[in-house]
Amino acid sequence: MFEKYFQLKANGTTMKTEIIAGITTFLTMAYILAVNPIILSAAGMDKGALFTATAVASIVGTMTMALLAKLPFAQAPGMGINAFFAFTVCGIMGYSWQFAITAILIEGVVFLIMNIFNVREAIVNAIPDTLKNAISAGIGLFIAFVGLQGSKIVVADQTTFLTIGHITEGQALMAMIGLIITSVLLIKKIKGALLLGILATTIVGIPMGLTRFEGIFSLPPSPSPLFFKFDFSQIFSWDMVTVVFTFLFVDVFDTVGTLIGVCKKANMLDEKGQIPNVKKAFYADAIGTLSGALFGTSTVTTYVESAAGVSEGGRTGMTALVTAGCFAIALLFAPLFLSIPAAATAPVLVLVGLMMLSPVKEINFEEYAESIPAFICILAMPMMYSITEGIALGLIFYVFLNVLGGKFKKVSISMYVLALLFLLKYIFI
Numbered sequence: 001m002f003e004k005y006f007q008l009k010a011n012g013t014t015m016k017t018e019i020i021a022g023i024t025t026f027l028t029m030a031y032i033l034a035v036n037p038i039i040l041s042a043a044g045m046d047k048g049a050l051f052t053a054t055a056v057a058s059i060v061g062t063m064t065m066a067l068l069a070k071l072p073f074a075q076a077p078g079m080g081i082n083a084f085f086a087f088t089v090c091g092i093m094g095y096s097w098q099f100a101i102t103a104i105l106i107e108g109v110v111f112l113i114m115n116i117f118n119v120r121e122a123i124v125n126a127i128p129d130t131l132k133n134a135i136s137a138g139i140g141l142f143i144a145f146v147g148l149q150g151s152k153i154v155v156a157d158q159t160t161f162l163t164i165g166h167i168t169e170g171q172a173l174m175a176m177i178g179l180i181i182t183s184v185l186l187i188k189k190i191k192g193a194l195l196l197g198i199l200a201t202t203i204v205g206i207p208m209g210l211t212r213f214e215g216i217f218s219l220p221p222s223p224s225p226l227f228f229k230f231d232f233s234q235i236f237s238w239d240m241v242t243v244v245f246t247f248l249f250v251d252v253f254d255t256v257g258t259l260i261g262v263c264k265k266a267n268m269l270d271e272k273g274q275i276p277n278v279k280k281a282f283y284a285d286a287i288g289t290l291s292g293a294l295f296g297t298s299t300v301t302t303y304v305e306s307a308a309g310v311s312e313g314g315r316t317g318m319t320a321l322v323t324a325g326c327f328a329i330a331l332l333f334a335p336l337f338l339s340i341p342a343a344a345t346a347p348v349l350v351l352v353g354l355m356m357l358s359p360v361k362e363i364n365f366e367e368y369a370e371s372i373p374a375f376i377c378i379l380a381m382p383m384m385y386s387i388t389e390g391i392a393l394g395l396i397f398y399v400f401l402n403v404l405g406g407k408f409k410k411v412s413i414s415m416y417v418l419a420l421l422f423l424l425k426y427i428f429i
Contacts, residue, residue, distance in 0.1 A: 002015060002318055003015075005070075005317075006018075006070060006316040006317050006318045007316065008316060008318065011315040011316050012315060013313055013314070013315045013316060013318075015318070017191075017312070017313040017314065018072075018313075018314055018315075018316060018318035018319045018322060019318075019322050020191070020192045020195055020312050020313070021072065021309035021310065021312040021313055021314025021319040021322070022072075022309060022314065022318070022319045022320065022321065022322025022323045022325070022326065023195055023322060023323075023326060024192070024194050024195040024198070024308050024309050024311075024312045024314075024348070025072075025074050025303075025305060025306055025308050025309030025314070025319065025320075025323045026074070026322075026323045026326035026327065026330075027195065027198050027308075027326075027340060027345060027348075028194075028198070028305040028308040028309075028345050028348050028349060028352075029074060029076060029303050029305040030326075030330065030337055030340060030345075031150075031342055031345065032054060032058070032076045032077060032079070032303075033051060033054055033055060033327075033330060033334065033337070035079070036050060036054045036076075036077050036082055036297065036298070037050035037051045037054060039082045039083055039085075039086050040082055040085065040086050040097070040297065040298065042086045042087065042090075042091070043085065043086040043089075043090035043091070043097040043100070044090070044096075044097055045097050045225075045226060045296065046221075046225035046226060048221030048222070048225075049221055049222065049223050049224070049225040049226045049227075049296060050226065050296070050297060051220070051221055051334065052220045052221050052222070052223045052295070052331065053223055053226055053292065053295035053296045053297040054076065054077055054297050055220070055327050055328075055330055055331045056223070056291065056295050056331075057075075057076070057077060057288060057291050057292035057295055057297050057300050058074070058075060058076040058077070058288075058300070058324070058327045059324050059327045059328055060287065060288055060291035060292075060300075061075030061076070061284060061285070061287065061288020061289075061291065061292070061300045062074045062075045062076075062288075062320050062321075062323050062324040062327065063320075063321065063324040064283070064284035064287045064288060065281060065284040065288075065302070065317065065320045066317035066318070066319075066320035066321035066323075066324060067317060067321070068280045068283060068284055069277040069278075069280035069281040069283070069284050069317065070277060070280075070316055070317035071268075071276070071277060071281055071316075071317055071320065072306060072309055072310055072314035072315055072316060072317065072318075072319035072320055073258070073259070073262065073281065073302050073303070073306040073320055074302070074303050074305070074306050074309070074320055074323040074324075075284065075285065075288045075300050075301060075302055075303060076300060076301075076303055076327075077292060077297045077298045077299065077300055077301075078250075078251060078254060078298065078299050078300070078301035078303075081247060081250055081251060081254075081298050081299045081301070082297075082298040084246065084247070084250070085097075085100050085104075085247075085298045085299075089103070089243055093239065093243075095234075095239070095243075096231060098229050098230060098231035099231050099234060099240070099243075100243070100298075101226075101229060101230060101231075101293055101296055102230045102231050102232060102235065102240075102293075103240060103243045103244045103247060104247060104289060104292065104293040104297075104298060104299055105230060105290065105293035105294075106235070106240075106244050107244050107247045107248050107251070107289060107293075107299060108286055108287075108289035108290035108292075108293055109290070110244070110248055111248070111251075111282070111285060111286035111289060112283070112286045112290075114252075114282075115279060115282050115283055115286060118279065120252060120255075120256070120278075120279075120282045121278050121279050121282065122414055123252070123256055123414070123418065124256050124259065124260065124274070124275060124278055125274055125414075126412055126414030126415055126418060127256075127260065127391075127395070127415075128370075128398065128410075128415075129362075130363055130364070130370040130371075130373070130374050130398075131373065131374060131377060131391075131394050131395065131398060132260050132264055132269075132359075133264065133359040133360060133362045133363050133374065134360070134363065134373070134374035134375070134377040134378050134390075134394060135257050135260050135261050135264075135377060135387075135390070135391060135394070136260065136261040136262075136264040136356050136357075136358075136359040136360075137356065137357050137359055137360040137378050138257075138261075138377050138378040138379075138380070138381035138382070138387070138390045139257060139258065139261035139262075139304055139307070139356055139381060139387060140261070140307075140352070140353040140354065140355070140356030140357045141353060141357070141378065141381060141382040142304070142353075142381040142382045142385075142387060142390075143304050143305070143307065143349045143352060143353050143356070144349060144350045144352075144353025144354070144382075145353075145382040145385075146349055147175075147345070147346035147347070147348070147349030147350045147353070148346065148350060150342040150343075150345075150346055150349075151171050151172055151174070151175030151342060151343040151346035152165040152166070152170065152171045152172045152175075152343075153165050153167055153172045153175055153176065153346070170208075170210070171210060171341070171342070171343040172343075173208070174201065174204060174205050174208055174210050174341070174343040174344070175201070175343040175344075175346040175347055177201065177204050178197060178198075178200070178201030178204065178343065178344060178346065178347040179346075179347040179350060179351070181197055181200050181201060181204075181347075182194065182196075182197025182198075182200075182201070182347045182348060182351060183347075183351065185197055186351065192312065193312075194308055194311060194312055194348045194351070194352070195312065197347055197348060198340065198344050198345055198347075198348055201343065201344040201347060202339075202340050202341070202344040205341055205343065205344060210341050210343060211339060211340075211341055211344070212339060213335070213336070213339045214335045214339065215335035215336070216333060216335060216336045217332060217333055217335070217336075218332070218333075218334055218335055219332070220331040220332065220334070223295050223296065225296075226295060226296025226297075227294065227295055227296060228294060229296060230293075247299050249388070249425060250299075250388050251285070251289070251299045251301050253387065253388040253391050253392070254301050254302075254387050254388055255282070255285050255301050255302045256391070257387040257388070257390070257391050258301070258302045258303065258304045258306070258387065259275050259278065259281060259302060260275065261304070261307070261356060262304070262306050262307045262310055262356075263275050263276075264359050268315070281302070285300065285301060285302060288300030288301075289301075304387070305349070305352075306320075307352045307355070307356055308348050308349070308352045309323070311351075311352050311355050360378070368401075369398075369401050369402050369405050369407055369410075372397060372401060373394045373395075373397040373398035373401060374394065376390075376393050376394055376397050377390045377391065377393060377394025377397075378390070380393045380394070392422040392425070392426075393422075395415065395418050395419050395422060396419050396422055396423060398411075398415065398419075399411055399415055399416060399419040400419075
């Protein structure tokens, strides 16, 4: 049944490979089950209900991606968007979390409308090959940086902003050991090297006192404190429009960037450089966001950690189906799954970052109208901690440099529109 539906052989994969890839993707992004409730609870939301909401929204979004788009991508509430939700909308702007959840619901509806008119598909197809290659490489550096930061190998510094952490102790040491173990597994071409690396590093953390098993089984907390808690009293206010637009803007380009980057890594782009089933992938994104709003969590988006599963050979929706199943299991075995520390997944993020750099070889660095925007795109993602900002600056520079350099015929109408929208975003938001 799975072979027929997902066409595993035609996509050069097997059931075993897809299962390993799906589990690997889950383990690299399982941190969201712990992190999202912590961030959103700062807005006054129930932490237990947030855990359930996060898991359910991830299941719905990822399952839809698996069955509708048949792509190996997982979805969950997006990092960065949840911080904007809690600390800007509910913190600085002073609105209730019910207001913010209502904005997420409206965003999901707008997503569906955009899909009907192929707006997001047009955005993806408008991006030139050079920037698609740059996006993949930029995301690679971004997720590698996330891994280094999460494991304390890279830490904040008042003078230089960033510096090396204490790599001979604690999480940083654990991650360094894990990086060596996982690298050796890759060098020896061990199947499932990334997954085995995560498990081995988790075990290493036990004698170090960093892996703490706090139980195995627990029933999921009730979602009732957050379920369907909308506030439509300010639905037509300017602040609502601004908040919805910001949520929408960030998610559209985070998802676009992730889909392009991971597809490029997996050689899944078609002969025209386009993502297969991209419209259906965007529908999955919209459905995930709507389900997240109903249960009480922030915008659901396609996760860049999907690259970990793709690197293990995942090529079809079967990978996403397995990841969704893992999220379902996590609902019942939360203490066990949350025992995997961030330091155990950090080595995988670093190595996947390396793997995602390969498309940079296809950029013509001698053609500066192409290479300068690509370099800015790559540089901006880790330095500004945002996939969206990397895409935005890359697009803007691509349009300006090609127009001013007399190569305006290379720039499509869609690119002009995208660059203008990004400029307006920087000016007014």
